[in-house]
Amino acid sequence: MELFESGHGKGPCDDLGGTTKRMADEATRSGRHAISDAFEFFNWTKSSSFKNVTFRYVSFEKCKAKAQTMSERKVKSVTGTMKIHSIVGNGGSNILTRYTSCYCSSCLSGTMCDSWTPAKTCDGKVFIQT
Structure with missing residues (x-):
């Protein structure tokens, strides 16, 4: 990269x-x-x-x-959007984020490594779409 x-x-x-x-x-x-x-x-x-x-x-x-x-969907804002580079769905309405891209074998296979963090909404809660 x-x-x-x-x-x-x-x-x-x-x-x-x-x-x-x-x-x-x-x-x-x-x-x-x-x-x-x-x-x-x-x-x-x-x-x-x-x-x-x-x-x-x-x-x-x-x-x-x-x-x-x-x-037509109501989506909550994610904290630090301008700093986030990568986003991936984590089942349901949960998303994981990274500040950089990841090309490790886990991420390339779709498993996602431990370097991803759950996104937080502007009110500090873990991101859940409503």
Whole structure:
């Protein structure tokens, strides 16, 4: 993991995103593909050389519907949001946080190591969505 800006780690997903964008730019510049929106980008990924990567297209309508659903939920604020870099669900409505990313074998397998802490709400209680 490389560190650039203060508190912002760069990991494997950042590399993949940068490589994908660079390859899409090259495909457009060379005239092999016309990519002018998200759906055309998604279609390009199907013919790209990425073999072990799955790309998914999520339409504007699905995003809008999800935003509406989320706006109807009552969610408590989490203390120290600006300092938190990583968040993971811990079953039910509990979340765990870290100030940096973790790429240990436990976290990469989805088990989560002991370095994660339960999030606290602004009133000092462990975060529970209501």
